[in-house]
Amino acid sequence: MSFSSFSLAPAIHSALETLGFESPTDIQSQTIPLALTGKDIIATAQTGTGKTAAFMLPILNNLLRYDTQLGQVRALVLAPTRELAQQVAENTQQYAANTELKVVCLYGGANIGPQEKRLKAGVDIVIATPGRLLDHLIKGTLSLNQLQHLVFDEADRMLDMGFIGEIKRIMRHVPDSRQTMLFSATLDESVEKLASRWLSDPKRVGIEQQNTTVEAIEQTFYAIDEEKKAAVIAYLIGKNNWQQVLVFTRTKAQADSLVKELIKDGLPSSAIHGDKSQGARDKGLTQFKEGKVRVLVATDVAARGIDISTLDYVINAQLPYVAEDYIHRIGRTGRAGRSGKAISLVSQDEQWLLEELEVLLDERLTPQWLSGFEPDLTREVKDNRKNTNKARKDRDKKRVLGQRQRRRR
Known part of the structure; x- marks a missing residue:
């Protein structure tokens, strides 16, 4: 099958040829024909x-063929983070390069003034994070009265981050007559509830079973003491001469600390997380893509939307508190048909997190020992139990309160 079989507008075909798109992926083959008919869709797809x-x-095809009113918001994509919103906007601009359709990306952490000016000048497609979109709706700088297409991108993540309140308020501004598409890596009860409330007789498509990982990714787990992890990461990168590595940490403080250690080891590194300004985060990501920074250290929220087709290596400095986040993390590699490698460093205090991951993946995960960095087995069991209990409490706070605090960033 080729994209020509979809009978897309010539301007779109021309853009796809320029981008080198030849054959559609599985999710594209399943979704595009249905979406062209205007049906609501629930799609299960990994990053x-x-x-x-x-x-x-x-969406672009329908706007071009069935609408001539340019400059009114007729399509809206809601994304959980600014990075993902930026990535979707960048891709959309590429697909619409040969049209007069205007695209704007709205997210928090950036000056709202320039966004207001772009909206006032007229836009057709808005990609936004829920918090900043709601800001514009409240200020009256944006109207959704003419909206025809609505997309919830990474719906599971939006709900995990506590955006349901903002989504409910946004939906009050959305016309009842519209096409709605929901994309999610997982379809749990909360996602199904969202879909049942705002989608009408949706068609279901999907290419992967719930909570599965990308088969092209080689996964390795090492048992490493927490205080040795920075040294292990530097060792692995240097020994294997990896030139572009994405490293995940659980907290912003861990990200900053790790960057300092890696720089001391001679590895150009940068961190991106919620405490960084948008300019600093954009600069760090750009330098990483251009090869000026060898290691990019990121927290889960900040890394959403990072799309580097040639990224071959991902390292989990700490396992995530939420097991599903592991799938999103390693999904940064092994993209576009390439193979990838994901390495996870597991301390004794993280054994319970590894067990939760085993349940999610339905397989036994046995950490290896790395020569020269063997774990210290003489530690007090009591201390491990104490730290594990603390980690459990921290995990619960992250899921209930912590995510909400970051939703407007």
């Missing part, structure tokens, strides 16, 4: 499967 084109190409 790196081409889901942005799956929903955006039919």
Whole structure:
């Protein structure tokens, strides 16, 4: 199958040829024909499967073929983080390069003034984080009265981050007559509830079973003491001469600390997280893509939307508190048909997190010992139990309160 079989507008085909798109991915093959008919859709798709084109190409096509009113917001994509919103906006601009359709990206952490000016000048497609979109709706700088297409991108993540309140308020401004598409890596009860409330007789498509990982990714687990992790990461990168590595930490403080240690070891590194300004985060990501920074250390929220098709290595400096986040993390590699390698460093205090991951993946995960960095087995069991209990409490706070504090960043 080729993109020509979808009968897309010539301007879109021309853009796809320029981008080198030849054959659609599985999620695109399943979604585009349905979306072109205007049906509501629930799609299960992991990152790196081409889901942005799956929903955006039919939206662009319908706007071009059935609408001549330029400059009014007729399509809206809601994304959980600014990085993902930026990535979707960048891709959309590429797909719409040969059209007069205007795209704007709205997110917090940036001056709202320039966004207001762009909206006033007229836009057709808005990609936004819920918090900043709601800001514009409240100020009256944006109207959704003419909206025809609505997309919830990474719906599971939006709900995990506590955006349901903002979504409910946004939906009060959305016309009842519209096409709605929901894309999610997992379809748990909360996602199903959202879909049942705001989608009408949706068609279901999907290319992967719930909570599965990308098969092309080689996963390795090492048992490492927490205080040795920075040294292990530097050792692995240096020994294997890896030139571009994405490293995940659980907290912003851990990210900053790790960057300092890696720089001391001679590895150009940068951190991106919620405490960094948008300019600093954009600069760090750009330098990483251009090869000026060898190691990018990120927290889970900050890394959403990072799309580097040639990224071969991901390292988990700490396992995530929420097991599903592991899937999102390692999904940064092994994209566009490439293979990838994911390494996770597991301390004794993280054994319970490893057990939760085993339940999610339905497989036994046995950490290896790395020569020269063997774990210290003489530690007090009591101390481990104490730290584990603390970590459990921290995890619960993260899931209930912590995510909400970051939602407007």
